[in-house]
Amino acid sequence: MTASVSIQSVTQSYGAAIALNDVSLDIAAGEFVVLLGPSGCGKTTLLNLIGGFAEPVAGRILIGGRDMAGVGPAQRPTTTVFQDYALFPHMTLAQNVGFGLRMRGMGRDQRRAKAEEILDLVGLPAKSDRRPHELSGGQRQRVALARALAVAPDVLLLDEPLGALDLKLRRAMQDELKAIQRRVGTTFVHVTHDQEEAMAIADRIVVMNAGKIADLGPPREVYLHPKSLFSAAFMGEINQIPVQNGQSPFGPVIGTTGTLLIRPEAIGLSGTLPLGPCRIIDAAFFGTHLRAHVAPLAAPDLCLTVHLPPTSTVTDGEVLTLAATDFVFLEA
Ligand code: ADP
Ligand code: MG
Numbered sequence: 001m002t003a004s005v006s007i008q009s010v011t012q013s014y015g016a017a018i019a020l021n022d023v024s025l026d027i028a029a030g031e032f033v034v035l036l037g038p039s040g041c042g043k044t045t046l047l048n049l050i051g052g053f054a055e056p057v058a059g060r061i062l063i064g065g066r067d068m069a070g071v072g073p074a075q076r077p078t079t080t081v082f083q084d085y086a087l088f089p090h091m092t093l094a095q096n097v098g099f100g101l102r103m104r105g106m107g108r109d110q111r112r113a114k115a116e117e118i119l120d121l122v123g124l125p126a127k128s129d130r131r132p133h134e135l136s137g138g139q140r141q142r143v144a145l146a147r148a149l150a151v152a153p154d155v156l157l158l159d160e161p162l163g164a165l166d167l168k169l170r171r172a173m174q175d176e177l178k179a180i181q182r183r184v185g186t187t188f189v190h191v192t193h194d195q196e197e198a199m200a201i202a203d204r205i206v207v208m209n210a211g212k213i214a215d216l217g218p219p220r221e222v223y224l225h226p227k228s229l230f231s232a233a234f235m236g237e238i239n240q241i242p243v244q245n246g247q248s249p250f251g252p253v254i255g256t257t258g259t260l261l262i263r264p265e266a267i268g269l270s271g272t273l274p275l276g277p278c279r280i281i282d283a284a285f286f287g288t289h290l291r292a293h294v295a296p297l298a299a300p301d302l303c304l305t306v307h308l309p310p311t312s313t314v315t316d317g318e319v320l321t322l323a324a325t326d327f328v329f330l331e332a
Contacts, residue, residue, distance in 0.1 A: 002029045002185050003064035003077055003154035005050060010059030012045050019045040021211040022059070029064075029154075032181050032188045034198040037208035037234070043191040046208075047157050050189060052076045064154060077154035083163045085144030087132040093119060093143050094128035100151040118146040122180060138169045145177070149184060158190040162197065174200040195235050199223070207231040224263075225328055232261050232328070239264065239304045243329065249299030250275050255329040262327045264307040265289065271323030278304065280318045285310065294322065 005027040012020040020042045027033050035043045048054050049061060052073040061068045063077055073080075079100070087096050097118055098111035106114070116128050122142040132140055141161065148156055162170045162177075178201045181188045192198055198205045199219040207215040207222060207230070215222050215231030226232035229240070241260040246252055248260055250273070267275065276298050283292035289307040292314060296302055306322065314320065 001152060001154060002187050004029045004062075005155055005187060005189065006060075006062040006065075007046070007050070008060045008062070010046070010049060010056045010061065012042075012049060012054070012056050018211055020049075020056070023211070023213060024059075025206060025213065025216070027187060027189065029187055030185050032178065032190070032201060032203045034202035034205050035189065035191045035208055036193065036195060036198040036205050037214070038193055041208040042211045043193075043208055044159055047080070047159050047189060047191055050155070051078050051080045051157050053080075078157055079148040079151055079153040080157040080159065081144050081148045081161045083160040085141065085161065087140060087143055087147070089132050092129050092131055093124065093135075093146075096132070096143055097128075097146045097150050099147060104151065114150060115146075118150045119143075121149070121183065122146045123176060137165055138173055141165060141173060142176075145180070149180075149186070153186060155187045155189065158188065160191055160193070162192075170194075170197065171200070177201055199235075207234055209234075224326065226261065226330075229259060229261075229330060232330070237264055237305055238262065239267075241302065241304075249296060249302060253329065255331060258329060258331040260327055260329055262304075262324045264291070264305045266324050266326040267304065267306040267322055268308065268325065269320065269322065271325040273324040273327055275304070275322045275324060277319045278306075278322045280314050280316055280320065282316055283308075283314050290314070294320070296322075 007023055007025040010020055010023045037043055049056050052071055068076060094112055094115040097115040101111045101114060119128055122145050124139060124142055162173050174197055202219055205219055205222050206213055209230045214228045215226055222231055223235045232238045239262045241248055243253055243255055243258050243260050246256055253260060275296055278294035278296045281293040281295055283290055289310055290312045292306045292308055294304050294306050
Protein backbone atom coordinates (compact mmCIF):
# COMPACT_ATOMS: atom_id res chain seq x y z
CA MET A 1 0.00 0.00 0.00
CA THR A 2 2.90 2.34 0.58
CA ALA A 3 6.68 2.35 0.18
CA SER A 4 9.69 4.61 0.51
CA VAL A 5 11.58 5.86 -2.54
CA SER A 6 15.32 6.43 -2.48
CA ILE A 7 16.95 8.29 -5.34
CA GLN A 8 20.70 7.96 -5.12
CA SER A 9 23.05 10.13 -7.21
CA VAL A 10 20.86 9.83 -10.28
CA THR A 11 22.00 11.39 -13.54
CA GLN A 12 20.07 11.32 -16.78
CA SER A 13 21.00 12.74 -20.15
CA TYR A 14 19.53 12.93 -23.62
CA GLY A 15 22.53 12.88 -25.95
CA ALA A 16 24.83 15.64 -24.74
CA ALA A 17 22.08 17.40 -22.75
CA ILE A 18 22.03 16.62 -19.02
CA ALA A 19 18.42 16.53 -17.79
CA LEU A 20 19.22 15.42 -14.21
CA ASN A 21 22.56 16.07 -12.61
CA ASP A 22 23.51 13.83 -9.67
CA VAL A 23 20.16 14.05 -7.87
CA SER A 24 19.68 12.38 -4.47
CA LEU A 25 16.37 12.38 -2.62
CA ASP A 26 14.80 10.18 0.05
CA ILE A 27 11.02 10.01 0.18
CA ALA A 28 9.38 8.37 3.20
CA ALA A 29 6.58 5.83 2.86
CA GLY A 30 3.24 7.64 2.91
CA GLU A 31 4.76 11.02 2.19
CA PHE A 32 3.20 13.52 -0.25
CA VAL A 33 6.15 14.99 -2.11
CA VAL A 34 5.85 17.65 -4.80
CA LEU A 35 8.52 18.19 -7.43
CA LEU A 36 8.27 21.90 -8.23
CA GLY A 37 10.14 23.86 -10.87
CA PRO A 38 9.98 25.62 -14.20
CA SER A 39 9.46 23.85 -17.50
CA GLY A 40 12.53 21.87 -18.53
CA CYS A 41 14.08 21.53 -15.05
CA GLY A 42 13.84 17.72 -15.10
CA LYS A 43 10.63 16.94 -13.18
CA THR A 44 9.14 14.56 -15.75
CA THR A 45 12.51 12.93 -16.29
CA LEU A 46 12.78 12.13 -12.58
CA LEU A 47 9.19 10.85 -12.40
CA ASN A 48 9.75 8.62 -15.44
CA LEU A 49 12.86 7.16 -13.86
CA ILE A 50 10.91 6.31 -10.69
CA GLY A 51 8.15 4.77 -12.80
CA GLY A 52 10.61 2.71 -14.82
CA PHE A 53 9.88 4.30 -18.21
CA ALA A 54 13.61 4.94 -18.55
CA GLU A 55 16.80 3.81 -16.83
CA PRO A 56 19.23 6.42 -15.43
CA VAL A 57 22.68 6.70 -17.00
CA ALA A 58 24.11 6.78 -13.47
CA GLY A 59 22.84 6.24 -9.93
CA ARG A 60 20.22 3.98 -8.34
CA ILE A 61 16.55 4.10 -7.49
CA LEU A 62 15.19 1.98 -4.64
CA ILE A 63 11.50 1.51 -3.92
CA GLY A 64 10.68 -0.06 -0.59
CA GLY A 65 14.39 -0.76 -0.23
CA ARG A 66 14.50 -2.76 -3.47
CA ASP A 67 16.83 -1.74 -6.31
CA MET A 68 14.68 -1.05 -9.37
CA ALA A 69 17.48 -1.40 -11.96
CA GLY A 70 16.15 -3.42 -14.88
CA VAL A 71 12.61 -3.60 -13.46
CA GLY A 72 10.03 -2.45 -16.03
CA PRO A 73 7.05 -0.15 -15.31
CA ALA A 74 4.53 -3.00 -15.05
CA GLN A 75 6.67 -4.84 -12.51
CA ARG A 76 7.20 -1.81 -10.28
CA PRO A 77 4.90 -1.06 -7.33
CA THR A 78 4.08 2.29 -8.99
CA THR A 79 1.36 3.74 -11.18
CA THR A 80 1.44 7.01 -13.07
CA VAL A 81 -1.27 9.59 -13.74
CA PHE A 82 -0.29 11.71 -16.73
CA GLN A 83 -1.64 15.15 -17.58
CA ASP A 84 -3.45 13.80 -20.65
CA TYR A 85 -4.98 10.99 -18.59
CA ALA A 86 -6.75 9.45 -21.61
CA LEU A 87 -9.70 7.41 -20.37
CA PHE A 88 -11.09 4.66 -22.58
CA PRO A 89 -14.10 6.41 -24.17
CA HIS A 90 -16.07 3.27 -25.02
CA MET A 91 -15.82 1.86 -21.48
CA THR A 92 -17.98 2.74 -18.48
CA LEU A 93 -16.30 4.36 -15.50
CA ALA A 94 -16.33 1.05 -13.63
CA GLN A 95 -14.62 -0.63 -16.59
CA ASN A 96 -12.07 2.17 -16.85
CA VAL A 97 -11.25 1.92 -13.16
CA GLY A 98 -11.23 -1.88 -13.25
CA PHE A 99 -8.99 -2.05 -16.31
CA GLY A 100 -5.75 -2.65 -14.44
CA LEU A 101 -7.43 -5.26 -12.25
CA ARG A 102 -8.64 -7.09 -15.35
CA MET A 103 -5.07 -7.13 -16.63
CA ARG A 104 -4.13 -8.75 -13.34
CA GLY A 105 -6.75 -11.44 -13.80
CA MET A 106 -9.27 -10.32 -11.18
CA GLY A 107 -12.80 -11.70 -11.78
CA ARG A 108 -15.64 -9.54 -13.04
CA ASP A 109 -17.74 -9.19 -9.87
CA GLN A 110 -14.75 -8.52 -7.67
CA ARG A 111 -13.49 -5.93 -10.17
CA ARG A 112 -16.83 -4.18 -10.22
CA ALA A 113 -16.98 -4.05 -6.42
CA LYS A 114 -13.44 -2.69 -6.23
CA ALA A 115 -14.14 -0.08 -8.94
CA GLU A 116 -17.22 1.13 -7.07
CA GLU A 117 -15.30 1.35 -3.83
CA ILE A 118 -12.59 3.47 -5.47
CA LEU A 119 -15.07 5.68 -7.36
CA ASP A 120 -16.67 6.32 -4.01
CA LEU A 121 -13.29 7.21 -2.55
CA VAL A 122 -12.64 9.85 -5.23
CA GLY A 123 -16.10 11.37 -4.80
CA LEU A 124 -17.93 9.76 -7.74
CA PRO A 125 -20.42 7.41 -6.08
CA ALA A 126 -23.24 5.91 -8.18
CA LYS A 127 -21.68 6.95 -11.46
CA SER A 128 -20.04 3.66 -12.35
CA ASP A 129 -22.21 3.00 -15.43
CA ARG A 130 -21.60 6.38 -17.01
CA ARG A 131 -19.11 6.88 -19.81
CA PRO A 132 -16.29 9.45 -19.78
CA HIS A 133 -18.00 11.88 -22.19
CA GLU A 134 -20.86 12.31 -19.69
CA LEU A 135 -18.47 13.80 -17.13
CA SER A 136 -16.92 17.22 -16.53
CA GLY A 137 -13.16 17.72 -16.77
CA GLY A 138 -12.76 17.53 -13.02
CA GLN A 139 -14.77 14.33 -12.82
CA ARG A 140 -12.71 12.72 -15.59
CA GLN A 141 -9.58 13.65 -13.66
CA ARG A 142 -11.01 11.83 -10.64
CA VAL A 143 -11.67 8.73 -12.74
CA ALA A 144 -8.04 8.77 -13.91
CA LEU A 145 -6.97 8.97 -10.28
CA ALA A 146 -9.35 6.15 -9.36
CA ARG A 147 -7.98 4.00 -12.20
CA ALA A 148 -4.44 4.52 -10.90
CA LEU A 149 -5.41 3.84 -7.28
CA ALA A 150 -7.46 0.72 -8.10
CA VAL A 151 -4.37 -1.45 -8.47
CA ALA A 152 -3.24 -0.33 -4.98
CA PRO A 153 0.23 0.93 -5.92
CA ASP A 154 2.79 1.57 -3.18
CA VAL A 155 3.79 4.78 -4.94
CA LEU A 156 1.56 6.98 -7.10
CA LEU A 157 3.34 9.23 -9.61
CA LEU A 158 1.41 12.26 -10.87
CA ASP A 159 2.74 14.41 -13.73
CA GLU A 160 0.93 17.79 -13.74
CA PRO A 161 -2.38 15.93 -13.31
CA LEU A 162 -4.41 19.10 -12.76
CA GLY A 163 -2.80 21.08 -15.59
CA ALA A 164 -5.82 20.80 -17.90
CA LEU A 165 -8.32 22.12 -15.33
CA ASP A 166 -9.35 25.73 -14.87
CA LEU A 167 -8.06 27.54 -11.81
CA LYS A 168 -11.11 27.18 -9.56
CA LEU A 169 -11.49 23.48 -10.27
CA ARG A 170 -7.77 22.99 -9.75
CA ARG A 171 -7.93 24.49 -6.28
CA ALA A 172 -10.86 22.23 -5.39
CA MET A 173 -9.10 19.15 -6.77
CA GLN A 174 -5.91 19.97 -4.85
CA ASP A 175 -7.82 19.81 -1.58
CA GLU A 176 -9.40 16.52 -2.63
CA LEU A 177 -6.13 15.03 -3.77
CA LYS A 178 -4.61 15.77 -0.40
CA ALA A 179 -7.59 14.27 1.43
CA ILE A 180 -7.51 11.14 -0.74
CA GLN A 181 -3.77 10.71 -0.19
CA ARG A 182 -4.32 10.90 3.57
CA ARG A 183 -7.04 8.27 3.36
CA VAL A 184 -5.12 5.74 1.25
CA GLY A 185 -1.67 6.36 2.78
CA THR A 186 0.06 5.73 -0.55
CA THR A 187 3.30 7.62 -1.25
CA PHE A 188 2.49 10.40 -3.74
CA VAL A 189 5.13 12.02 -5.94
CA HIS A 190 3.41 14.91 -7.72
CA VAL A 191 4.92 17.17 -10.38
CA THR A 192 3.82 20.77 -10.88
CA HIS A 193 5.21 24.17 -11.91
CA ASP A 194 2.60 25.96 -9.74
CA GLN A 195 3.99 26.94 -6.34
CA GLU A 196 0.54 27.53 -4.86
CA GLU A 197 -0.47 24.02 -5.84
CA ALA A 198 2.71 22.70 -4.23
CA MET A 199 1.96 24.54 -0.98
CA ALA A 200 -1.66 23.34 -1.00
CA ILE A 201 -0.81 19.65 -1.12
CA ALA A 202 2.78 18.86 -0.19
CA ASP A 203 4.21 17.45 2.99
CA ARG A 204 7.52 18.36 1.43
CA ILE A 205 8.36 20.45 -1.62
CA VAL A 206 11.41 19.65 -3.75
CA VAL A 207 12.33 22.74 -5.77
CA MET A 208 14.21 21.81 -8.93
CA ASN A 209 16.26 23.99 -11.25
CA ALA A 210 18.27 22.93 -14.30
CA GLY A 211 18.47 19.24 -13.39
CA LYS A 212 19.35 19.80 -9.75
CA ILE A 213 17.53 20.15 -6.42
CA ALA A 214 17.60 23.84 -5.49
CA ASP A 215 15.82 23.41 -2.14
CA LEU A 216 13.60 21.03 -0.23
CA GLY A 217 11.50 21.02 2.89
CA PRO A 218 7.96 21.51 4.20
CA PRO A 219 6.14 24.38 2.40
CA ARG A 220 6.56 26.72 5.37
CA GLU A 221 10.28 26.06 5.58
CA VAL A 222 10.96 26.53 1.86
CA TYR A 223 8.83 29.68 1.75
CA LEU A 224 10.12 31.34 4.91
CA HIS A 225 13.69 30.05 4.95
CA PRO A 226 14.73 29.37 1.36
CA LYS A 227 18.20 27.96 0.95
CA SER A 228 18.80 29.37 -2.52
CA LEU A 229 17.97 32.54 -4.42
CA PHE A 230 16.25 30.39 -7.01
CA SER A 231 13.85 28.73 -4.58
CA ALA A 232 13.24 32.02 -2.76
CA ALA A 233 12.05 33.64 -5.98
CA PHE A 234 10.22 30.59 -7.30
CA MET A 235 8.09 30.22 -4.16
CA GLY A 236 6.66 33.74 -4.54
CA GLU A 237 7.55 37.39 -4.71
CA ILE A 238 10.57 38.35 -2.63
CA ASN A 239 12.73 41.46 -2.26
CA GLN A 240 16.44 40.94 -2.86
CA ILE A 241 18.70 43.48 -1.20
CA PRO A 242 22.45 43.42 -1.82
CA VAL A 243 24.76 43.23 1.21
CA GLN A 244 28.47 44.08 0.91
CA ASN A 245 30.79 43.23 3.81
CA GLY A 246 27.95 43.17 6.33
CA GLN A 247 26.63 46.50 5.09
CA SER A 248 23.14 46.86 3.58
CA PRO A 249 21.66 50.11 2.24
CA PHE A 250 19.80 50.27 5.58
CA GLY A 251 22.89 49.98 7.77
CA PRO A 252 24.85 47.05 9.16
CA VAL A 253 23.20 43.62 9.06
CA ILE A 254 24.27 40.13 9.99
CA GLY A 255 26.37 38.37 7.40
CA THR A 256 29.21 39.18 5.12
CA THR A 257 28.48 39.57 1.42
CA GLY A 258 25.32 38.23 -0.13
CA THR A 259 21.64 38.96 -0.40
CA LEU A 260 19.05 39.93 2.16
CA LEU A 261 15.70 38.38 1.27
CA ILE A 262 12.44 39.88 2.54
CA ARG A 263 8.92 38.78 1.58
CA PRO A 264 6.52 41.66 0.78
CA GLU A 265 4.21 40.67 3.64
CA ALA A 266 7.09 40.85 6.13
CA ILE A 267 7.39 44.61 5.57
CA GLY A 268 5.19 47.00 7.50
CA LEU A 269 5.16 49.92 9.89
CA SER A 270 6.98 48.00 12.62
CA GLY A 271 9.58 45.24 12.74
CA THR A 272 13.02 44.25 13.94
CA LEU A 273 14.90 45.31 10.80
CA PRO A 274 14.42 49.06 10.14
CA LEU A 275 14.22 50.03 6.47
CA GLY A 276 13.89 53.74 7.24
CA PRO A 277 11.73 56.24 5.36
CA CYS A 278 10.42 54.88 2.05
CA ARG A 279 8.62 56.75 -0.69
CA ILE A 280 5.48 55.15 -2.18
CA ILE A 281 5.88 54.75 -5.94
CA ASP A 282 2.49 53.19 -6.55
CA ALA A 283 -0.09 51.00 -4.80
CA ALA A 284 -2.93 48.71 -5.82
CA PHE A 285 -5.72 47.09 -3.84
CA PHE A 286 -5.64 43.25 -3.90
CA GLY A 287 -8.43 42.43 -1.45
CA THR A 288 -6.28 40.60 1.07
CA HIS A 289 -3.64 43.36 1.02
CA LEU A 290 -2.55 46.63 -0.50
CA ARG A 291 0.41 45.93 -2.77
CA ALA A 292 2.79 48.88 -2.97
CA HIS A 293 6.13 49.59 -4.59
CA VAL A 294 8.38 51.76 -2.46
CA ALA A 295 11.81 53.35 -2.86
CA PRO A 296 13.81 53.57 0.38
CA LEU A 297 15.29 57.07 0.77
CA ALA A 298 18.56 55.40 1.82
CA ALA A 299 18.68 53.53 -1.50
CA PRO A 300 16.42 55.33 -3.99
CA ASP A 301 17.41 52.99 -6.85
CA LEU A 302 16.00 50.01 -4.95
CA CYS A 303 12.32 49.23 -5.56
CA LEU A 304 10.76 47.11 -2.82
CA THR A 305 7.40 45.38 -3.07
CA VAL A 306 5.41 45.70 0.14
CA HIS A 307 2.08 44.21 1.24
CA LEU A 308 0.30 46.61 3.58
CA PRO A 309 -2.97 45.85 5.38
CA PRO A 310 -5.95 46.16 2.99
CA THR A 311 -7.38 48.90 5.14
CA SER A 312 -4.32 51.12 4.57
CA THR A 313 -4.70 54.20 2.43
CA VAL A 314 -1.54 55.63 0.92
CA THR A 315 -0.91 58.22 -1.75
CA ASP A 316 1.82 58.08 -4.38
CA GLY A 317 4.85 60.08 -3.26
CA GLU A 318 3.97 59.75 0.45
CA VAL A 319 6.84 58.75 2.75
CA LEU A 320 6.33 55.96 5.30
CA THR A 321 8.87 54.63 7.78
CA LEU A 322 8.98 50.88 7.23
CA ALA A 323 10.60 47.87 8.86
CA ALA A 324 10.78 44.11 8.29
CA THR A 325 9.56 41.50 10.76
CA ASP A 326 11.36 38.61 9.09
CA PHE A 327 14.24 38.18 6.67
CA VAL A 328 16.75 35.65 5.42
CA PHE A 329 20.38 36.29 4.57
CA LEU A 330 21.97 34.16 1.86
CA GLU A 331 25.72 34.38 1.61
CA ALA A 332 27.05 34.91 -1.91
P1 ADP B 1 10.09 19.20 -16.94
O1 ADP B 1 9.19 18.04 -16.78
O2 ADP B 1 10.59 19.78 -15.66
O3 ADP B 1 9.49 20.27 -17.80
P2 ADP B 1 11.75 17.38 -18.47
O4 ADP B 1 12.15 16.34 -17.49
O5 ADP B 1 10.67 17.02 -19.42
O6 ADP B 1 11.42 18.74 -17.71
O7 ADP B 1 13.01 17.80 -19.34
C1 ADP B 1 14.27 18.08 -18.77
C2 ADP B 1 15.24 18.43 -19.88
O8 ADP B 1 15.46 17.30 -20.72
C3 ADP B 1 14.75 19.54 -20.80
O9 ADP B 1 15.87 20.33 -21.15
C4 ADP B 1 14.20 18.80 -21.97
O10 ADP B 1 14.30 19.60 -23.14
C5 ADP B 1 15.10 17.59 -22.05
N1 ADP B 1 14.38 16.40 -22.58
C6 ADP B 1 13.32 15.81 -22.00
N2 ADP B 1 12.92 14.72 -22.70
C7 ADP B 1 13.77 14.65 -23.76
C8 ADP B 1 13.88 13.73 -24.86
N3 ADP B 1 13.06 12.70 -24.99
N4 ADP B 1 14.88 13.97 -25.74
C9 ADP B 1 15.71 15.02 -25.60
N5 ADP B 1 15.66 15.90 -24.59
C10 ADP B 1 14.70 15.73 -23.67
MG1 MG C 1 7.20 17.76 -17.46
